[in-house]
Amino acid sequence: MLRYILQRSGYMIVTLFIIVTITFFLMQLLPGTPFSNPDKLSERQLELMEEKYGLDKPVPVQYITYIGNLLQGDLGLSFQYEGRTVGSMIGERIGPSALIGGQAVVIGLLLGVVLGVISALKHNSFLDYGSVFIAVLGMSIPSFVFAALLQYYIGVRLEWLPAALWKDYSHSFLPSIALSVLVIATVARFIRTEMLEVLGQDYVNTARAKGIGEVVVILKHVLRNALIPVVTVLGPLAVSIMTGTLVVEKIFAVPGLGEQFTLSILVNDYSVIMGITLFYSALFIFIVFVVDILYGVLDPRIRITGGKNDG
Amino acid sequence: MTDTILSVDNLDVSFQTYNGVIKAVRGVDFDLKRGETLAIVGESGSGKSVTAKSIMQLLPKKTTMIDEGSITYENENLLNYSRKEMEKIRGKEISMVFQDPMTSLNPTMKVGKQVVEGIRKHQSLTKKEAYNRAQELLELVGIPNAKERMDAYPHEFSGGMRQRVVIAIALACNPKVLIADEPTTALDVTIQAQILDLMKDLQKKTGTSIIIITHDLGVVVNMASRIAVMYAGEIVETGTLEEIFYNPQHPYTWGLLQSMPKMHQDRSVPLIPIKGSPPDVSNLHDGCPFAARCPYVMKVCHDHVPDKEQVSETHSVSCWLQDERAPRIKQPDFTGGDHVVQTKTR
Numbered sequence: 001m002l003r004y005i006l007q008r009s010g011y012m013i014v015t016l017f018i019i020v021t022i023t024f025f026l027m028q029l030l031p032g033t034p035f036s037n038p039d040k041l042s043e044r045q046l047e048l049m050e051e052k053y054g055l056d057k058p059v060p061v062q063y064i065t066y067i068g069n070l071l072q073g074d075l076g077l078s079f080q081y082e083g084r085t086v087g088s089m090i091g092e093r094i095g096p097s098a099l100i101g102g103q104a105v106v107i108g109l110l111l112g113v114v115l116g117v118i119s120a121l122k123h124n125s126f127l128d129y130g131s132v133f134i135a136v137l138g139m140s141i142p143s144f145v146f147a148a149l150l151q152y153y154i155g156v157r158l159e160w161l162p163a164a165l166w167k168d169y170s171h172s173f174l175p176s177i178a179l180s181v182l183v184i185a186t187v188a189r190f191i192r193t194e195m196l197e198v199l200g201q202d203y204v205n206t207a208r209a210k211g212i213g214e215v216v217v218i219l220k221h222v223l224r225n226a227l228i229p230v231v232t233v234l235g236p237l238a239v240s241i242m243t244g245t246l247v248v249e250k251i252f253a254v255p256g257l258g259e260q261f262t263l264s265i266l267v268n269d270y271s272v273i274m275g276i277t278l279f280y281s282a283l284f285i286f287i288v289f290v291v292d293i294l295y296g297v298l299d300p301r302i303r304i305t306g307g308k309n310d311g
Numbered sequence: 312m313t314d315t316i317l318s319v320d321n322l323d324v325s326f327q328t329y330n331g332v333i334k335a336v337r338g339v340d341f342d343l344k345r346g347e348t349l350a351i352v353g354e355s356g357s358g359k360s361v362t363a364k365s366i367m368q369l370l371p372k373k374t375t376m377i378d379e380g381s382i383t384y385e386n387e388n389l390l391n392y393s394r395k396e397m398e399k400i401r402g403k404e405i406s407m408v409f410q411d412p413m414t415s416l417n418p419t420m421k422v423g424k425q426v427v428e429g430i431r432k433h434q435s436l437t438k439k440e441a442y443n444r445a446q447e448l449l450e451l452v453g454i455p456n457a458k459e460r461m462d463a464y465p466h467e468f469s470g471g472m473r474q475r476v477v478i479a480i481a482l483a484c485n486p487k488v489l490i491a492d493e494p495t496t497a498l499d500v501t502i503q504a505q506i507l508d509l510m511k512d513l514q515k516k517t518g519t520s521i522i523i524i525t526h527d528l529g530v531v532v533n534m535a536s537r538i539a540v541m542y543a544g545e546i547v548e549t550g551t552l553e554e555i556f557y558n559p560q561h562p563y564t565w566g567l568l569q570s571m572p573k574m575h576q577d578r579s580v581p582l583i584p585i586k587g588s589p590p591d592v593s594n595l596h597d598g599c600p601f602a603a604r605c606p607y608v609m610k611v612c613h614d615h616v617p618d619k620e621q622v623s624e625t626h627s628v629s630c631w632l633q634d635e636r637a638p639r640i641k642q643p644d645f646t647g648g649d650h651v652v653q654t655k656t657r
Contacts, residue, residue, distance in 0.1 A: 201414060202409050202410075202411060202414040202415040203414060203415050203416055203417040203418070205364075205369050205407075205409060205415070206407075206409060206415045206416065206417075206425075206477065206480065207417065207428075208367075208369055208401065209367055209369060209401055209402060209406065209407040209409075209481070210401065210402040210406075210428060210429035210432060210480060210483075211398045211399065211400070211401035211402035211403055211429065211432050211433060212398070212402075212428060212429070212432055213395075213398055213432075214394065220420075221417050221420075224419055225417070225418070225419055228419075298419065299418070299419055300418070300419060300464040300466070301418055301419075301464070301466045
């Protein structure tokens with residue numbers, strides 16, 4: 001197991017390195033410079049600025065400098081905000097994103113499982129069709145539509161919850177609900193399909209034949225086996241939701257990572273773009289790794305034995 | 312205390328499907344006596360498994376209709392039982408072993424726990440006691456290193472070993488009736504013999520009555536004392552092992568016996584299959600269901616269902632050939648000698 005984790009960590013570092021490299025060179029293709037109003041600057045001023053930020057050097061040299069700094073854990077300074085490190089900017093912005101995203105995942109998982117289970121148990125009934133309808137709707141309508149609807153009806157018309165901005169905890173509710181719709185839909189759909197499949201398995205009949213109560217059969221034998229594939233989809237979905245969703249954060253004026261990311265692309269803030277991309281990728285790779293480990297916990301058939309090759 | 316532990320009377324089971332109602336089981340009658348082994352034989356789709364599952368009430372409630380009949384266990388009609396009451400019967404009084412050991416164990420639960428689960432449901436034992444009992448059971452069904460194997464998962468077992476686990480689960484609470492639904496069909500021939508021996512052995516120790524469902528007459532010879540032959544949801548012939556093998560009366564039984572390979576037979580002589588295919592049970596006509604495939608079919612067979620006739624006290628058959636007006640027919644040679652000889656030597 002330890003060997004496996006070390007091996008995987010090695011791969012993860014290699015993957016990250018490749019991502020850094022590709023992003024770095026792709027970013028050079030962005031039009032414009034990181035400086036606002038470059039037209040108003042004289043040639044001499046531009047040169048001085050470029051020298052200050054190291055942009056006068058050839059791209060490969062810049063790349064090596066960046067990697068060198070990165071290895072020391074330094075993501076660099078923002079081009080846009082004087083004296084701000086990229087690290088501190090991410091740290092400041094990730095909080096709100098993670099909060100609304102995390103809440104969305106929790107709500108989505110709970111409601112999704114409930115909806116999926118009901119749907120599977122009442123297969124082909126009115127309840128089933130109803131929840132499939134909700135799931136299809138949730139998957140096909142983008143979350144910003146829900147965001148706008150929630151904001152207008154619950155935030156503005158009914159005034160039950162704050163419509164926007166980021167002041168106290170209650171401001172996180174509406175964005176979370178808007179984001180959770182996709183999670184609910186995805187989880188419900190997967191749970192339903194998997195439950196129906198598992199319900200047809202012989203071992204469910206074996207469990208019933210033992211005289212086990214139906215509730216225990218569903219929870220211990222059916223749901224547990226149905227959850228395995230859901231973990232696979234949920235991992236990456238959780239990352240993308242928790243690291244900030246551009247549009248929803250914009251709509252609710254949440255000072256999150258997604259909003260920062262769009263902003264930096266618009267103004268060519270190279271180091272921030274690099275930093276956020278890197279952060280996002282690292283988290284993503286890490287979650288995929290966690291999912292793989294979790295898979296083994298949930299399903300002993302694919303448990304990684306690492307070295308002890310008898311499983 | 313009567314001699315009969317379980318009796319099924321005039322059972323009708325049908326399924327609601329998109330293509331209409333399918334009558335899977337029609338008027339099935341049989342009794343199971345204490346300590347005996349009854350075999351239900353028949354080809355695929357003849358309603359054997361449906362009969363078994365309706366005893367356990369494991370059929371999907373929504374689409375299944377048990378229109379008529381009763382299933383009497385210890386003088387109580389199980390069809391009147393609520394779900395909660397049935398849970399007390401399942402596993403404790405009546406147990407079931409399923410066909411495919413590869414799929415009948417939960418892949419994500421340790422086998423020990425799967426055995427313990429049933430024990431804890433029906434017996435008030437502590438965790439530790441139940442665990443020990445489970446380990447004893449695994450030893451009883453012949454799993455080596457039972458103590459270590461308790462913590463193994465099903466995928467770490469071979470098919471034969473898994474079937475032993477399934478049998479251990481079924482026997483966990485000393486049920487009075489064990490229903491084995493094709494317990495050896497998915498196994499290698501050598502393993503089949505081991506599993507059958509194990510079941511016979513355990514029956515001797517516990518006195519459990521067994522209903523064994525199979526389409527393999529070889530299995531029947533090894534296990535059963537009585538046989539019920541099913542065709543298209545009906546029992547067409549019932550009798551003791553000797554009666555069915557030496558003196559079968561129904562043309563379908565003849566066909567089954569003829570299509571069985573015989574050990575001493577010249578290999579160049581081809582087996583004689585039953586011509587045609589089983590009828591579509593969603594669209595049955597009035598007469599005898601076997602009429603379309605029967606080599607001895609008469610006009611009456613197409614229009615009227617034959618009544619059950621007693622050949623002897625233990626032997627009954629539903630066939631118009633039993634009628635006194637029917638022509639006398641010379642039975643084909645289906646014995647080929649050896650299978651019956653085999654039973655005698657056992």
